Amino acid sequence: xxxxxxxxxxxxxxxxxxxxxxxxxxxxxxxxxxxxxxxxxxxxxxxxxxxxxxxxxxxxxxxxxxxxxxxxxxxxxxxxxxxxxxxxxxxxxxxxxxxxxxxxxxxxxxxxxxxxxxxxxxxxxxxxxxxxxxxxxxxxxxxxxxxxxxxxxxxxxxxxxxxxxxxxxxxxxxxxx
Numbered sequence: 001x002x003x004x005x006x007x008x009x010x011x012x013x014x015x016x017x018x019x020x021x022x023x024x025x026x027x028x029x030x031x032x033x034x035x036x037x038x039x040x041x042x043x044x045x046x047x048x049x050x051x052x053x054x055x056x057x058x059x060x061x062x063x064x065x066x067x068x069x070x071x072x073x074x075x076x077x078x079x080x081x082x083x084x085x086x087x088x089x090x091x092x093x094x095x096x097x098x099x100x101x102x103x104x105x106x107x108x109x110x111x112x113x114x115x116x117x118x119x120x121x122x123x124x125x126x127x128x129x130x131x132x133x134x135x136x137x138x139x140x141x142x143x144x145x146x147x148x149x150x151x152x153x154x155x156x157x158x159x160x161x162x163x164x165x166x167x168x169x170x171x172x173x174x175x176x177x
Contacts, residue, residue: 060120070136
């Protein structure tokens with residue numbers, strides 16, 4: 001596996017090892033040892049799948065508050081998305097910065113998002129499906145978010161959103177504590 005650090009401290013693009021042969025492909029998509037060598041979180045407490053039938057669907061920007069803030073590894077299993085991480089860690093050198101990466105079933109990439117970062121994505125095609133490995137269980141009482149179009153971040157989404165959940169639309173702008 002190849003790990004490429006992005007412009008956000010601790011956020012990595014992870015390129016899987018792909019082994020093609022006449023039968024098709026074998027893909028080594030996650031390995032705890034590879035993550036641990038880089039000091040990244042290796043605990044997997046939950047795996048979730050998100051199915052999105054419409055192109056332009058925007059989900060996020062989500063995070064969880066302590067003690068349920070955790071890292072996540074996000075991979076597209078069908079279709080294509082524009083995946084975004086926003087640094088909400090005040091002590092980070094990239095505080096309030098964001099990075100966006102295209103994840104597709106063809107490029108087999110994943111995005112590693114550490115605790116303290118908000119996460120969201122936009123589907124680039126119909127019928128996109130995501131899989132998340134998270135190091136903390138979903139805890140509704142600790143669910144939080146910031147608005148997808150908050151001017152504090154200035155995220156450039158590739159498409160005009162076609163579908164946003166009311167909860168995501170109602171998140172407040174980010175405010176420094």
